[in-house]
Amino acid sequence: MGNINLSDNPFVTNSGTSWCPGCGNFSILDCITQVLNDMAFKPQDVLMVSGIGQAAKLPHYIHAHGLNTLHGRAIPAALGAQVANNAIKIVISSGDGDTYGEGGNHFMHNIRRNLDVVHIVHDNQVYGLTKGQGSPTTALGQKTRLQFDGMRHEPLNPVALAISLGCSFVARSFSGDPKHLQAMITAAMKHKGYALIDVMQPCVSFNHVNTFKWYKDRAFYISESHDPTDKVKAFELAQTFGDAGIPMGILYLNEKPTFLEQCRHIDRPLIQYDRKPTDIDWLIDRLVE
Amino acid sequence: MKKTIVIAGAAGEGINTIEHFIERILKRNGYELFSYKNYMSRVRGGYNYTTIVISDAPVFALVDKADIFIALNSEAYAHSKSQMWEGAMLIAMKDLALDVSESGHVLFDKTLLANESKAKNAFSMASVGAILKIFGCDENALSETANKKWTDVVNEENLKAAKFGYEKTHIQFEVPKHSVNRHHMLMGGNQAVALGALSAGISFYCAYPMAPSTGIMNYLATYEKEMHIIVEQAEDEIAAVMAAVGASSNGVRAMTGTSGGGFALMVETLGFAAVSEIPIVIANVQRPGPATGLPTRTEQADLSFVVSASQGEFSRIVLAPLTVEDAFYVTHRAFNLADKYQVPVVILTDQLLADTTQSIPKFDTSQLKIERYLETKVIEGYKRYDFDVVSGGRKYPGIDSETLIMTDSHVHDVYGHVTEDAQMTVALKHKFIKRTEAIQLELKKPTFYGDAAYKTLFIAWGSTYGALKEAVDALVDRGEKVAMLAFSDVFPIHPEVLKDYVHPDTEIVNVEGNAMNQFGKLLRMETGVMFNHAINKYDGRPFTEKFILEAYEVIKNG
Numbered sequence: 001m002g003n004i005n006l007s008d009n010p011f012v013t014n015s016g017t018s019w020c021p022g023c024g025n026f027s028i029l030d031c032i033t034q035v036l037n038d039m040a041f042k043p044q045d046v047l048m049v050s051g052i053g054q055a056a057k058l059p060h061y062i063h064a065h066g067l068n069t070l071h072g073r074a075i076p077a078a079l080g081a082q083v084a085n086n087a088i089k090i091v092i093s094s095g096d097g098d099t100y101g102e103g104g105n106h107f108m109h110n111i112r113r114n115l116d117v118v119h120i121v122h123d124n125q126v127y128g129l130t131k132g133q134g135s136p137t138t139a140l141g142q143k144t145r146l147q148f149d150g151m152r153h154e155p156l157n158p159v160a161l162a163i164s165l166g167c168s169f170v171a172r173s174f175s176g177d178p179k180h181l182q183a184m185i186t187a188a189m190k191h192k193g194y195a196l197i198d199v200m201q202p203c204v205s206f207n208h209v210n211t212f213k214w215y216k217d218r219a220f221y222i223s224e225s226h227d228p229t230d231k232v233k234a235f236e237l238a239q240t241f242g243d244a245g246i247p248m249g250i251l252y253l254n255e256k257p258t259f260l261e262q263c264r265h266i267d268r269p270l271i272q273y274d275r276k277p278t279d280i281d282w283l284i285d286r287l288v289e
Numbered sequence: 290m291k292k293t294i295v296i297a298g299a300a301g302e303g304i305n306t307i308e309h310f311i312e313r314i315l316k317r318n319g320y321e322l323f324s325y326k327n328y329m330s331r332v333r334g335g336y337n338y339t340t341i342v343i344s345d346a347p348v349f350a351l352v353d354k355a356d357i358f359i360a361l362n363s364e365a366y367a368h369s370k371s372q373m374w375e376g377a378m379l380i381a382m383k384d385l386a387l388d389v390s391e392s393g394h395v396l397f398d399k400t401l402l403a404n405e406s407k408a409k410n411a412f413s414m415a416s417v418g419a420i421l422k423i424f425g426c427d428e429n430a431l432s433e434t435a436n437k438k439w440t441d442v443v444n445e446e447n448l449k450a451a452k453f454g455y456e457k458t459h460i461q462f463e464v465p466k467h468s469v470n471r472h473h474m475l476m477g478g479n480q481a482v483a484l485g486a487l488s489a490g491i492s493f494y495c496a497y498p499m500a501p502s503t504g505i506m507n508y509l510a511t512y513e514k515e516m517h518i519i520v521e522q523a524e525d526e527i528a529a530v531m532a533a534v535g536a537s538s539n540g541v542r543a544m545t546g547t548s549g550g551g552f553a554l555m556v557e558t559l560g561f562a563a564v565s566e567i568p569i570v571i572a573n574v575q576r577p578g579p580a581t582g583l584p585t586r587t588e589q590a591d592l593s594f595v596v597s598a599s600q601g602e603f604s605r606i607v608l609a610p611l612t613v614e615d616a617f618y619v620t621h622r623a624f625n626l627a628d629k630y631q632v633p634v635v636i637l638t639d640q641l642l643a644d645t646t647q648s649i650p651k652f653d654t655s656q657l658k659i660e661r662y663l664e665t666k667v668i669e670g671y672k673r674y675d676f677d678v679v680s681g682g683r684k685y686p687g688i689d690s691e692t693l694i695m696t697d698s699h700v701h702d703v704y705g706h707v708t709e710d711a712q713m714t715v716a717l718k719h720k721f722i723k724r725t726e727a728i729q730l731e732l733k734k735p736t737f738y739g740d741a742a743y744k745t746l747f748i749a750w751g752s753t754y755g756a757l758k759e760a761v762d763a764l765v766d767r768g769e770k771v772a773m774l775a776f777s778d779v780f781p782i783h784p785e786v787l788k789d790y791v792h793p794d795t796e797i798v799n800v801e802g803n804a805m806n807q808f809g810k811l812l813r814m815e816t817g818v819m820f821n822h823a824i825n826k827y828d829g830r831p832f833t834e835k836f837i838l839e840a841y842e843v844i845k846n847g
Contacts, residue, residue: 049535052698057707064693066693066697068699069531070698073561076529077532080538080539083519083532083541084536084541084543088686266517270492270518271540273492275492275542276490277658280484284474288473288651
């Protein structure tokens with residue numbers, strides 16, 4: 001994959017994948033493994049969490065801990081996993097249907113919860129695993145294998161939604177620009193809090209509108225003069241999509257305490273607390289009074 | 290000897306305050322008690338009442354009618370006659386009950402009480418005073434109505450009202466009591482489940498509020514800091530159970546709790562936990578369904594659903610505590626079983642247990658042990674999902690510095706990676722079959738109680754135990770050849786579980802808090818033994834001894 005060096009990377013596996021040749025997922029996978037290695041993580045330090053979908057197969061193709069859950073449910077699983085042991089870095093990999101459709105409620109509320117996770121959404125604007133139906137991000141009027149006369153819903157704007165909810169880190173990137181994607185993943189990994197990267201990605205089998213070329217022709221880097229801490233400006237920028245161009249980069253940054261930082265009574269990973277039945281004796285004694 | 294007090298009024302009128310003081314003070318004075326809240330699904334108003342059964346011996350069930358009826362408003366007074374035994378005592382304001390003669394009742398004069406105390410809930414406190422007098426408590430007991438959370442002025446005025454009630458009451462019951470301070474606790478089912486979870490070393494409880502299960506979350510949240518746990522209110526029940534499973538997958542003990550409607554949303558995750566062999570404990574505090582049902586009432590009608598919920602075939606355990614005390618020990622055991630077999634364990638209680646307060650012996654934590662069944666050694670080529678291992682040997686991410694753990698919701702190979710291989714698919718099925726067989730042997734046998742020379746055998750599960758136990762006591766006292774078999778461990782059922790109890794001439798009476806005999810049918814399916822008769826209650830209200838005795842009479846008289 002272009003400039004990516006995959007040799008001697010402990011995260012790389014030689015297991016085959018079940019993705020279609022030419023799928024944007026390959027580049028996203030390579031970028032993740034590259035960044036993890038560059039940042040000197042060990043496979044034992046990282047837990048890849050996913051739901052169900054083509055993107056959600058990714059944990060099986062990376063040499064790290066993996067938690068491949070149910071459709072839409074990656075984020076709540078990540079919540080539990082992080083609460084149990086925040087010494088393990090969590091990266092969520094899921095698709096647009098998984099994240100914004102089936103898991104939409106979790107997406108909204110975990111932005112509020114502000115877990116300290118990197119969430120990479122493979123957004124190809126179509127359902128891949130179920131073969132070509134419209135997704136929450138498919139454009140109005142776009143024909144699909146199910147919506148023969150075109151989509152009847154307006155698409156969901158994930159980055160604008162995330163910004164409106166005060167998401168701690170919102171970025172957009174493109175699987176066809178691995179250098180940019182790696183920079184975004186690196187920034188997200190360094191960020192403390194819920195870091196969303198909506199990754200535009202062609203689906204070579206089912207989306208013949210939003211192709212590699214379609215994205216390539218429209219994507220532009222966000223100007224350095226953009227202040228990502230300005231919520232209104234960020235929201236404004238997030239409205240730009242499609243033929244008007246697609247801004248790539250960090251749209252919004254909102255530094256705030258993470259969920260575990262709000263749990264002030266916990267000073268180490270929960271897994272490290274030693275517990276025994278007699279811990280409740282004082283409560284029982286109180287009840288006997 | 291039992292005496293039953295009913296406190297009736299509208300939500301927010303002080304029922305809970307009266308109940309709280311009566312229970313605490315009478316318990317300290319050596320009485321046993323059992324109380325139950327009968328309330329409507331609303332925050333203010335309505336007609337609610339709490340029943341408190343007081344005795345010198347442990348009480349396990351409600352009594353249908355009151356010996357003492359405390360009416361907080363005119364609607365309560367209107368209900369009083371139908372809820373009191375003939376000749377029972379009324380405690381009320383005089384102007385509510387103008388047609389009642391003073392003899393045998395405690396009626397307070399509004400003006401006199403107002404002159405005595407400026408307390409907002411003067412009547413409530415006066416009735417507490419009356420009860421203490423009736424049950425022979427020393428006048429000093431009145432000072433126990435002080436509450437640290439209230440101001441001194443409030444406490445003083447309350448005490449004056451309680452004293453007024455105490456002095457204006459001239460009736461005393463002859464109820465024997467124990468010597469004071471028997472190291473008993475006052476506890477409800479939700480609290481017992483929460484304490485059981487804490488005794489098992491729970492680290493994370495994640496739930497969505499739903500009556501009647503919310504008390505578990507409330508209790509755990511109260512002691513979150515002292516116990517160093519995290520209690521999180523999720524955005525929905527799916528998130529709640531997924532977060533609990535996620536936490537468990539990373540090594541801590543985690544739990545969720547809900548009622549039937551919330552459990553319905555958790556169903557897919559139940560199968561996920563089972564196939565990915567993540568231990569998880571889920572409390573389903575049953576209320577009548579379907580759908581929204583009766584939010585604050587009781588029923589045992591989720592059993593068939595819970596034992597078969599989620600697509601596909603897998604191993605699971607369902608435990609239904611018999612009593613409040615049992616709920617503690619069952620919950621502790623649920624965590625050990627979940628860890629041992631890496632399965633979902635559902636604790637099936639109900640609104641009756643949840644909203645019961647019972648005086649019970651102090652829990653003995655020295656007998657309890659947290660058993661995790663983990664593999665802590667680094668093992669070359671470790672197989673997290675070895676098809677031949679049905680219990681123990683579990684590793685989770687971070688348990689050692691070497692092992693990588695893959696957890697997956699698909700059919701997977703021994704390392705947790707997706708596979709569509711036919712042989713592995715079969716091997717996984719066989720693992721679940723072997724696991725279920727091992728669990729069947731491990732689970733607790735039913736509790737037998739009654740006349741060993743029984744001709745009639747009552748079969749019950751879960752909270753029905755309480756009322757049935759009292760009914761069996763009454764029948765055995767009259768010389769009837771009856772006994773009961775009560776199941777706390779309701780799934781999976783061992784095919785021979787009834788072998789030692791059912792003889793050719795045994796008449797089986799199935800007693801369940803539902804209309805369709807769900808457990809009776811489950812027993813028939815697993816053991817081939819069919820009940821001869823059934824006693825069912827499905828009006829949203831709990832069983833009582835009287836209800837069972839009357840139904841038994843009907844059966845007996847054919």
